[in-house]
Amino acid sequence: MTRKHILVALVQDKPGVLNRIASTLRRRNFNIESIAVGHIEIPHLSRMTITLEGDDAKVEQVRKQLDRVVEVIRISDITYENPVEREMAMIKVKASASTRSEIIQIVDIFRANIVDVSPDSLIIVAVGNQEKVETFIELLRGFGIRELSRTGTIALPRGGAGPLTIDESKPLRHVVEHVLTEEEENLPNW
Amino acid sequence: MKTGAEILCECLLKEGVEVVFGFPGGVLLPLYDTFPKYPELRHILVRHEQGAAHAADAYARVTGKIGVCLATSGPGATNLVTGIANAYLDSAPMLAITGQVPTFFIGKDAFQEVDITGVTIPITKYNHLVLDAAELAEYIREAIYVAQSGRPGPVLLDIPRDVLQTKTDFVFPEKVDLPGYKPKLFGHPAQIKKASDLINTVERPVIIAGRGVNVSRAFAELKELAEKSQIPVVTTFLGIGCFPESHVLSYGWLGMHGMGYANKAIHHSDLVVAIGMRFDDRATGVVSAFAPQARIIHIDIDAAEIGKNLNADVPIVGDIKNVLQVLNKQITKREHVSWLSQLDEWRAIHPATEVRDHEGLLPQYIIRQIHEVTKGDTIIVTDVGQHQMWAGQYFFYDKPNSFVSSGGLGTMGFGLPASIGAKVGAPHETVWCICGDGGFQMTVQELATMVQENLDINIAVMNNGWLGMVRQWQELIYEKRYFGTQLYNPDFVKIAEAYGIKGVKVNKKIDVRPAIEKAMAHKGPFLIEFVVEPEENVYPFVPPGKTLVEFLEMPSPSGSLKK
Numbered sequence: 001m002t003r004k005h006i007l008v009a010l011v012q013d014k015p016g017v018l019n020r021i022a023s024t025l026r027r028r029n030f031n032i033e034s035i036a037v038g039h040i041e042i043p044h045l046s047r048m049t050i051t052l053e054g055d056d057a058k059v060e061q062v063r064k065q066l067d068r069v070v071e072v073i074r075i076s077d078i079t080y081e082n083p084v085e086r087e088m089a090m091i092k093v094k095a096s097a098s099t100r101s102e103i104i105q106i107v108d109i110f111r112a113n114i115v116d117v118s119p120d121s122l123i124i125v126a127v128g129n130q131e132k133v134e135t136f137i138e139l140l141r142g143f144g145i146r147e148l149s150r151t152g153t154i155a156l157p158r159g160g161a162g163p164l165t166i167d168e169s170k171p172l173r174h175v176v177e178h179v180l181t182e183e184e185e186n187l188p189n190w
Numbered sequence: 191m192k193t194g195a196e197i198l199c200e201c202l203l204k205e206g207v208e209v210v211f212g213f214p215g216g217v218l219l220p221l222y223d224t225f226p227k228y229p230e231l232r233h234i235l236v237r238h239e240q241g242a243a244h245a246a247d248a249y250a251r252v253t254g255k256i257g258v259c260l261a262t263s264g265p266g267a268t269n270l271v272t273g274i275a276n277a278y279l280d281s282a283p284m285l286a287i288t289g290q291v292p293t294f295f296i297g298k299d300a301f302q303e304v305d306i307t308g309v310t311i312p313i314t315k316y317n318h319l320v321l322d323a324a325e326l327a328e329y330i331r332e333a334i335y336v337a338q339s340g341r342p343g344p345v346l347l348d349i350p351r352d353v354l355q356t357k358t359d360f361v362f363p364e365k366v367d368l369p370g371y372k373p374k375l376f377g378h379p380a381q382i383k384k385a386s387d388l389i390n391t392v393e394r395p396v397i398i399a400g401r402g403v404n405v406s407r408a409f410a411e412l413k414e415l416a417e418k419s420q421i422p423v424v425t426t427f428l429g430i431g432c433f434p435e436s437h438v439l440s441y442g443w444l445g446m447h448g449m450g451y452a453n454k455a456i457h458h459s460d461l462v463v464a465i466g467m468r469f470d471d472r473a474t475g476v477v478s479a480f481a482p483q484a485r486i487i488h489i490d491i492d493a494a495e496i497g498k499n500l501n502a503d504v505p506i507v508g509d510i511k512n513v514l515q516v517l518n519k520q521i522t523k524r525e526h527v528s529w530l531s532q533l534d535e536w537r538a539i540h541p542a543t544e545v546r547d548h549e550g551l552l553p554q555y556i557i558r559q560i561h562e563v564t565k566g567d568t569i570i571v572t573d574v575g576q577h578q579m580w581a582g583q584y585f586f587y588d589k590p591n592s593f594v595s596s597g598g599l600g601t602m603g604f605g606l607p608a609s610i611g612a613k614v615g616a617p618h619e620t621v622w623c624i625c626g627d628g629g630f631q632m633t634v635q636e637l638a639t640m641v642q643e644n645l646d647i648n649i650a651v652m653n654n655g656w657l658g659m660v661r662q663w664q665e666l667i668y669e670k671r672y673f674g675t676q677l678y679n680p681d682f683v684k685i686a687e688a689y690g691i692k693g694v695k696v697n698k699k700i701d702v703r704p705a706i707e708k709a710m711a712h713k714g715p716f717l718i719e720f721v722v723e724p725e726e727n728v729y730p731f732v733p734p735g736k737t738l739v740e741f742l743e744m745p746s747p748s749g750s751l752k753k
Contacts, residue, residue, distance in 0.1 A: 061494070069370070070370055
């Protein structure tokens with residue numbers, strides 16, 4: 001079944017990582033809908049959230065290929081884990097004296113924020129899932145959008161420890177001598 | 191304090207590297223100025239960087255150790271690309287070292303600057319541009335570890351000239367710190383249990399053994415599995431040699447030019463035990479019709495191979511040696527008398543390894559003669575094309591890693607430089623390089639390398655005046671519309687002579703054996719040009735878009751089969 005998938009990855013913060021990941025996805029003909037990268041609470045590690053369209057089996061295949069990238073520490077498809085998804089959009093919209101109040105009403109309904117005001121425009125920051133952000137943008141379109149920037153989705157699975165959670169039970173560091181014990185292995189999910 | 195170049199040499203020696211196949215250039219001069227200080231590191235000067243990469247690749251396949259090739263920045267680096275891709279597709283552990291323009295020139299389109307780490311991302315397991323001499327040792331250690339562990343493959347380090355010159359403290363890192371790299375070495379016990387349950391109950395099992403068995407050196411384990419459970423063994427093209435072909439349970443290799451009986455065995459089996467192979471399209475024919483009645487056990491160290499081309503009923507991710515050791519304890523002794531006799535019947539109806547009686551000079555006959563003279567005790571290195579398939583079919587391989595060929599990438603020009611790597615890696619073995627007239631000319635310059643290093647390599651050039659494999663497709667699939675495939679060839683013996691290599695030309699069957707014996711007796715490189723039947727085809731042949739059992743066989747009555 002083709003649908004939107006959300007892959008989250010923990011990667012080493014080294015040059016070329018983003019390139020290798022993008023290159024693997026390109027090779028398999030995936031169109032990346034969005035990709036968001038940022039540091040996490042542990043130094044030298046970043047988290048990537050990749051959203052893309054694809055059939056379950058193909059996405060699982062590319063996930064395994066991405067897992068081969070040396071700098072990728074863990075990668076997981078959290079599509080079916082009911083994740084909390086958010087993205088942020090900054091929208092600069094035309095606003096005259098006559099339209100400003102109507103725009104402010106829409107901003108209130110969507111619990112967005114106006115972060116800059118100038119005589120003929122407003123900059124609005126909206127946060128929500130992809131659907132909400134898109135609906136919001138559609139509503140503002142009629143007023144005239146001058147500039148638009150979106151961060152792309154970031155997501156966390158609900159509940160306790162997620163697939164990328166790092167704790168003592170799942171040691172992060174591996175060295176040459178380290179051999180995975182059978183207890184460390186999980187049943188493959190294919 | 192040591193320079194980057196000294197650190198590089200010391201790290202290579204610490205990692206057990208003995209040979210570097212290289213070609214110098216401007217930005218590598220600091221390194222070439224350093225090599226004389228490390229005489230235990232043997233540098234072999236090739237004539238083209240592609241040759242360095244193929245030699246390193248073959249060296250790695252024969253020795254199981256990492257092969258190292260070295261090229262300068264820009265054109266030197268890009269000339270390695272074909273060889274790196276070849277090693278990537280055939281999973282050979284290789285370290286490619288490229289010089290780079292000095293750091294202050296990077297990104298400015300400097301003379302001989304190419305972003306080689308960018309270029310090689312899709313064809314390396316790992317690559318890095320090293321910007322600081324202090325990090326060099328760590329990167330070398332990581333790169334070599336990654337190349338050799340898990341599913342082996344090529345890695346590349348790009349080192350700017352000033353990094354080679356910078357002096358810094360040298361500490362050889364004791365450990366590799368790669369939190370994201372964790373090859374799975376042991377198969378999951380529950381999956382192995384499922385596999386043994388299947389093996390213990392099915393009636394028509396087949397093992398398909400691939401290059402992974404060679405890499406993992408699981409020869410004894412494979413043999414134990416086959417013998418204990420009486421399972422016929424078919425190899426892939428790159429798996430040739432991982433199971434002795436003289437063994438009673440050996441049934442050749444599968445695929446487009448595989449033996450008809452091997453393909454039939456797979457098609458009619460009820461269980462395929464795929465070990466260290468990846469269901470390549472040349473091996474499977476139409477994949478949706480591959481082994482239609484069989485359940486599939488797929489054992490591979492690379493999780494990304496499982497389910498890629500074919501869904502596995504029982505996936506086992508792990509090192510083959512480890513997995514088979516556990517599996518062998520769980521299987522019971524079995525007999526498959528009627529299944530094996532069915533296979534023998536197919537082998538009788540579809541002979542694929544018998545040289546037919548024919549007056550002209552057949553390449554198949556030559557290969558068989560090489561087998562008889564060497565008694566099979568040689569390393570066969572091939573180029574790509576018809577002769578490659580015949581070398582797979584008409585020679586019988588009993589020794590592991592005695593067959594070196596470009597399988598995944600199908601690189602014409604691989605043979606000659608690869609035979610250099612094989613001979614350097616196994617100096618006490620006889621090496622035969624079997625080439626076609628097309629591929630031989632792609633890397634012919636490496637004859638000079640052989641002479642300079644005085645390598646005792648026997649070269650057989652099968653000269654049919656055509657790019658034979660392409661001509662065969664034009665004949666069989668494009669209704670004999672030959673175009674761009676006929677070769678106007680030089681005199682290969684004279685070419686050899688110009689390089690200082692002894693050679694003979696053979697036109698007749700009667701001269702084949704003496705020529706082979708002469709080559710074997712000669713110390714140093716020796717070339718035989720065999721002028722063979724021009725329009726001989728490789729059979730069996732599974733045409734593209736067909737299933738494995740729809741193979742074409744040699745049309746009779748062009749000659750009766752010799753029993």
